[in-house]
Amino acid sequence: MSIDLSQFFEVFFEESFEGLDAMEAELLNLEPGNEDMETINTIFRAAHSIKGGSGTFGFSSVSDFTHVLETLLDQIRDGQRALTAEHVNFLLKSVDCLRGMLTALQAEQEPDLTEANEIRQRFEVILGMAEDTSTTFDLAEETLNENTYQVDFKPYPHLFKTGNEPLYMISELAELGELETQVFFDAVPDINSLNAEECFLAWRFFLTTDKPVSAIAEIFEWVEDDSDIEITICGGLFDTGLADADADADADDVVEESSPRIEALPDKKENSMEQTDTSINKPQINSPAKNTDTKKASDSSATSIRVGIDKVDSLINMVGELVITQAMLSQIGEQDVTETTITALQEGLAQLAHNTRDLQENVMRIRMLPISFVFSRFPRLVRDISQKLNKQVELKLLGEQTELDKTVMEKISDPMVHLVRNSLDHGLETPEQRVAAGKDPMGTVTLNAFHQGGNIVIEIMDDGQGLNTEKIRSKAIANGLIQESDELSPDEINELIFMPGFSTSDEVSDISGRGVGMDVVRRNIQALNGSVEVASAPGVGSTFTIRLPLTLAILDGQLVRVAQHTYIIPLISIVESLQIDISKVSRVGKDLDVLRLRDEYIPILRLYNIFNHDGAIEELDKTLLVVVESDNHKVGLLVDDLLAQQQVVIKSLEANYQKVDGISGATILGDGRVSLIIDISGLIKLSGLKRPGSQELVVEQKSAGAA
Amino acid sequence: MSEQVEQISQLVLEGQHDENQYLTFMMADEEYGMNILAVQEIRGWEDVTAIPNAPSFVKGAINLRGTIVPIIDLRLRFGLADNDYGPLTVVIVVAVEINGQNKVMGIVVDAVSDVYSISEEQAKDVPDFQDSDNAEFVHGLVNVGEKMVVLLNLESVLNL
Numbered sequence: 001m002s003i004d005l006s007q008f009f010e011v012f013f014e015e016s017f018e019g020l021d022a023m024e025a026e027l028l029n030l031e032p033g034n035e036d037m038e039t040i041n042t043i044f045r046a047a048h049s050i051k052g053g054s055g056t057f058g059f060s061s062v063s064d065f066t067h068v069l070e071t072l073l074d075q076i077r078d079g080q081r082a083l084t085a086e087h088v089n090f091l092l093k094s095v096d097c098l099r100g101m102l103t104a105l106q107a108e109q110e111p112d113l114t115e116a117n118e119i120r121q122r123f124e125v126i127l128g129m130a131e132d133t134s135t136t137f138d139l140a141e142e143t144l145n146e147n148t149y150q151v152d153f154k155p156y157p158h159l160f161k162t163g164n165e166p167l168y169m170i171s172e173l174a175e176l177g178e179l180e181t182q183v184f185f186d187a188v189p190d191i192n193s194l195n196a197e198e199c200f201l202a203w204r205f206f207l208t209t210d211k212p213v214s215a216i217a218e219i220f221e222w223v224e225d226d227s228d229i230e231i232t233i234c235g236g237l238f239d240t241g242l243a244d245a246d247a248d249a250d251a252d253d254v255v256e257e258s259s260p261r262i263e264a265l266p267d268k269k270e271n272s273m274e275q276t277d278t279s280i281n282k283p284q285i286n287s288p289a290k291n292t293d294t295k296k297a298s299d300s301s302a303t304s305i306r307v308g309i310d311k312v313d314s315l316i317n318m319v320g321e322l323v324i325t326q327a328m329l330s331q332i333g334e335q336d337v338t339e340t341t342i343t344a345l346q347e348g349l350a351q352l353a354h355n356t357r358d359l360q361e362n363v364m365r366i367r368m369l370p371i372s373f374v375f376s377r378f379p380r381l382v383r384d385i386s387q388k389l390n391k392q393v394e395l396k397l398l399g400e401q402t403e404l405d406k407t408v409m410e411k412i413s414d415p416m417v418h419l420v421r422n423s424l425d426h427g428l429e430t431p432e433q434r435v436a437a438g439k440d441p442m443g444t445v446t447l448n449a450f451h452q453g454g455n456i457v458i459e460i461m462d463d464g465q466g467l468n469t470e471k472i473r474s475k476a477i478a479n480g481l482i483q484e485s486d487e488l489s490p491d492e493i494n495e496l497i498f499m500p501g502f503s504t505s506d507e508v509s510d511i512s513g514r515g516v517g518m519d520v521v522r523r524n525i526q527a528l529n530g531s532v533e534v535a536s537a538p539g540v541g542s543t544f545t546i547r548l549p550l551t552l553a554i555l556d557g558q559l560v561r562v563a564q565h566t567y568i569i570p571l572i573s574i575v576e577s578l579q580i581d582i583s584k585v586s587r588v589g590k591d592l593d594v595l596r597l598r599d600e601y602i603p604i605l606r607l608y609n610i611f612n613h614d615g616a617i618e619e620l621d622k623t624l625l626v627v628v629e630s631d632n633h634k635v636g637l638l639v640d641d642l643l644a645q646q647q648v649v650i651k652s653l654e655a656n657y658q659k660v661d662g663i664s665g666a667t668i669l670g671d672g673r674v675s676l677i678i679d680i681s682g683l684i685k686l687s688g689l690k691r692p693g694s695q696e697l698v699v700e701q702k703s704a705g706a707a
Numbered sequence: 708m709s710e711q712v713e714q715i716s717q718l719v720l721e722g723q724h725d726e727n728q729y730l731t732f733m734m735a736d737e738e739y740g741m742n743i744l745a746v747q748e749i750r751g752w753e754d755v756t757a758i759p760n761a762p763s764f765v766k767g768a769i770n771l772r773g774t775i776v777p778i779i780d781l782r783l784r785f786g787l788a789d790n791d792y793g794p795l796t797v798v799i800v801v802a803v804e805i806n807g808q809n810k811v812m813g814i815v816v817d818a819v820s821d822v823y824s825i826s827e828e829q830a831k832d833v834p835d836f837q838d839s840d841n842a843e844f845v846h847g848l849v850n851v852g853e854k855m856v857v858l859l860n861l862e863s864v865l866n867l
Contacts, residue, residue, distance in 0.1 A: 613757070653758075655774070657765075660758055661760065676756065676768075
């Protein structure tokens, strides 16, 4: 019997990561001295599942590590040991460590055990069993040469009801080495009183193997609570002179440590509690271990999505409706054409349109997850950083049930971490400063998510000191981003923090301040078709607002015509569309026209020029101008005509071709033709417009070829 | 037609392990061949959507059952004089692996010609075109009866 266990690895990792997330969340809820038994039980169960699973799959490094953790939890649960803040810290650390080990294993790499061993030793010190286990493990390591073990296995009668089959364990034992089996059936009652569902047999095995004792214990891992197991060493083949009695005595200790009896172990069924949770699986946040092949890790994170059964049910309903409508339509199609059939056909088509739209919405919903999956990592982060910085911080999470697309979610989490770190490091003051400023010494960071007109808005607010506009300004001048003479409004100055290579932190800390921050944040968010803005008031706090489309797969687009070509401009970037008043256009430089629109000067980009299309209308007064905004930067796109507005499904142009500058993707229009979607910020870059930190736009000398 | 089919199946039957089948097509009175396993389908010419600032041999993109597929004019790719597209102009949709990525592309040729089984030995006969830009596109030259067929290396032809 050899089942290929590797097919279950993915599930194991997924569940383990979930378990770790649960442990982490519960640990953060623990208050030493006032701990809730249910919380500790949840943590214990999660740890136990991971231990059991990793043992089954042969990840002994993980199961050994979790074992120590579990022992401590067990003692706390039984009241033998009081929970201290130190314990919580160690437990949190070990959650990180486990996550690192599992990530490495998932990427099929050897986990780095230095940290694990360190933490384990400290746990052992706490548990006061450091000496015991070190000898155990020495023994375990040393028993590499062949030894003969005597294994006494006496299952409790209810063993079969727990779904365990001794025969499998015996054949697994046989795989370890040479096995001699004795069975004791003296407990078997006579046939009349025999209950076939109970186990009355007991076994004694003599196993000669080069595997350590832990390998044997592992086989019995799942039944250790449902049976008496005793593993004793009978002396190796090569040192038969060793007195059996001595070896037995030694080995008894071994067994005690390597298979503890956890009396109060909840029934295994309870472990499935986490699995009954119908919510969708969390996107795996693979905190990338240093030596992890990140590509592999990200690949594995994209493999699966757990969908609530209600969502699937409603999909099946929709498809049922669709089938009925289709049947109705084909029935109408078979009839003779009369006025009544035409009316019926039209009704049927309307219903079909309705069904299709419902179906589309429902399919989209499958990819939607509540943002709490991202938010849930922040309590830990805030706790760790505030401890490091000696600041008192309260984290408020609002709108956790707001749903957004899984892909967007995975990509938004890193920029958010960055913004929250920034708020903690730069935004919030130390308690002393806060008291001096007449504020509550406890600072507040609020994460808020809500929907607003087809977008999701995420706000990261702190009630700290706000952005230091003076400092930003002087730094920007020092970095050459702006000139001394430039007069900028406070908002414009605050904008500067999103420029590349900008950091105001005087000292580089390991939390933030390396100056590779905000511009990357902005770039990442823009890559998702979103935007990020900052609002700040000195002494009151600052708010970062991230706006994102709900999904990356569908976009509201404005179809425009340029010469004979149809392009799509994302509706979210359009500010307005207008006819050009030729008297308000002035020519700047060699070939840039600028339109004065109310108080602003809008550079006019001739799309046909940028895209090298012939046959477009060139006279400004006969065309239309679509004013679009990207990076707080408005430009007008010259188009021949505005066509319809419609939702378009984004398709990749890169998949079969390559990246095209100024184009973010393609879509298929109602008539089956391909149309390209304009990438506004890429287009501005392509046009050669530049913005050196001031409002003024200058034209870069274009190469002769492009003009 | 049925004769041709027979001929082809004959060729298939004769095909041995070291033989590959090549689909040949005409372009400016020359016959070119490509490994038939790369061919996905053969379509007539249809209007394409132009891709801005693309090289002249990239005619644009079409919708192939929901996938965006770029169309390459092989005449222009090889620097030959371009031809008007007519009802007989053919687009061969091919799947190739370029830099480790599987891409589906369409290539415009004058007409599809035939299918031959050609052994790798015959195909290896590559003359030395030191000063030709297109040398990397050629996998080999092979004689089929009276005709000479240029076997193409699609990966480099389509590595834009």
